[in-house]
Amino acid sequence: MATKEKYQELADNIVGLMGGESNISFFTHCITRLRFNVKDKGLVDVKGVEKLAGVVGTQWSGDQFQVIIGQAVGEAYDLIVSQAGIGNKENESDSANEPKKKFGIATLFDAITGCIVPLLPLLVGAGLVKVICILMRFSGLVSTQDPTYLVLSFVGDAGFYFLPIFVGWSAAKKFKTSIPIGMLLGAMLLAPSFVEAVKAGTPLSFLGLPIQMVSYSSQILPTIIAVYLLSFVERFVSKHTPDCLKFALTALIPLLVMVPVTLCAVGPIGLMLGNYLGDFMSFISSTFGFLAFGIFAALFPFLVMTGMHTTLVPILFNVIATTGYVVFPSVAFTVPNLCQGAAAAAVAVRTKNKELRHVAASTAITAVVAGVTEPAMYGVNLKYRKPMIGVCIGAFVGGCIGGLWGVKLYTLVGTSGLFAIAGYIGPELSNLIGAVVAIVVGSIVSFVSTLFLYKDDDSAVKDEIAAAESEVA
Numbered sequence: 001m002a003t004k005e006k007y008q009e010l011a012d013n014i015v016g017l018m019g020g021e022s023n024i025s026f027f028t029h030c031i032t033r034l035r036f037n038v039k040d041k042g043l044v045d046v047k048g049v050e051k052l053a054g055v056v057g058t059q060w061s062g063d064q065f066q067v068i069i070g071q072a073v074g075e076a077y078d079l080i081v082s083q084a085g086i087g088n089k090e091n092e093s094d095s096a097n098e099p100k101k102k103f104g105i106a107t108l109f110d111a112i113t114g115c116i117v118p119l120l121p122l123l124v125g126a127g128l129v130k131v132i133c134i135l136m137r138f139s140g141l142v143s144t145q146d147p148t149y150l151v152l153s154f155v156g157d158a159g160f161y162f163l164p165i166f167v168g169w170s171a172a173k174k175f176k177t178s179i180p181i182g183m184l185l186g187a188m189l190l191a192p193s194f195v196e197a198v199k200a201g202t203p204l205s206f207l208g209l210p211i212q213m214v215s216y217s218s219q220i221l222p223t224i225i226a227v228y229l230l231s232f233v234e235r236f237v238s239k240h241t242p243d244c245l246k247f248a249l250t251a252l253i254p255l256l257v258m259v260p261v262t263l264c265a266v267g268p269i270g271l272m273l274g275n276y277l278g279d280f281m282s283f284i285s286s287t288f289g290f291l292a293f294g295i296f297a298a299l300f301p302f303l304v305m306t307g308m309h310t311t312l313v314p315i316l317f318n319v320i321a322t323t324g325y326v327v328f329p330s331v332a333f334t335v336p337n338l339c340q341g342a343a344a345a346a347v348a349v350r351t352k353n354k355e356l357r358h359v360a361a362s363t364a365i366t367a368v369v370a371g372v373t374e375p376a377m378y379g380v381n382l383k384y385r386k387p388m389i390g391v392c393i394g395a396f397v398g399g400c401i402g403g404l405w406g407v408k409l410y411t412l413v414g415t416s417g418l419f420a421i422a423g424y425i426g427p428e429l430s431n432l433i434g435a436v437v438a439i440v441v442g443s444i445v446s447f448v449s450t451l452f453l454y455k456d457d458d459s460a461v462k463d464e465i466a467a468a469e470s471e472v473a
Contacts, residue, residue: 009053010054014067019044034073035064115167127156165187195217225270238250297402312329330435334439360380390447394446402435402438
């Protein structure tokens, strides 16, 4: 079935089921999900959305309604934009008409996720380029001085080194403020003169206020906080500036305000916050030992369900930029994704239902190769319950092995499938071996556990068959 035909019903009906265009305040997508921020959750017809062709499942995350599609989500998104005409929802500034939301943990997660999700294509692309470089260097077939290697190396590094600039773009979109100024706040943290001053230890100040001389390359949190504050400053200036001067002053004044705020306060605070979160993760690892890895790995699928796993990305980037590697959760960040694929593969082997076998096999491949687990999780494992138990068992075992081995994660490669193994390549070969052992053993345990746990005659499967027969009748 062609993509347009497959998602035509979705494009025709999704806006109405979301409570109408007026109820949608923000619309975007990530690797596998359509993400709708809505004003009134009560207007969303959840069951109606789940019945649409091409929808794997749905998930609420605060006031954001997530529709799980799979890897073809970009094509579904484009069709919805062209059919429903809501493509400008990412940039609309209708905040004045939206009810004010109380600050809470869900709001914080939504803000961080909204800044990270648009960058996923960058992280995946740059990450896979770095994987190619790692494999070229590790195999010894190509010299690190080879021109092709050098080009690929700086391309992959650029995607992560200039993260503050890219975050300035995504954060400005999320907080509905000036995108160019948001990017400039990120860019000034990487300005060559500032970087050279930091390396040389040359003190700088702004109007007598001392600037902390620290490196912001590959950092995410400082720019997110700075752009969030920029959104308030810009709205205040725009509201109190005469129309004849608005164009110039709404660009100049917010920038002049945010320069000292960012360099003297927000930047260092963002770095400090990232360091504290990294220290907290180290505390968990040292206190609970290998069990912390196993427990985290077993719970990781549920973090993916809520979208909270994305909020870990800034922390991991900060720790890697500071220490060069991550100890916790390291391999526990990868094992659960392979376990999802292994459990789905076990269902494909065990079931006698041809349709389910096809779905389970295809989603297993997607989870293992690409690290995209939602189709396997929502379409098979969570749907039939027992396979999800197998996922958690295998993830726990694999996580514990990684913790006992002391596996370190040296780089985020933008994907959590098989390619993510390259992120564990470091100075010692034993680290890579430990990661592979943890992943393989965890996957095998999930596969075997699911073979024993899953049965076609379980109530969940019977209900599925009965529902299908009822619709045909």
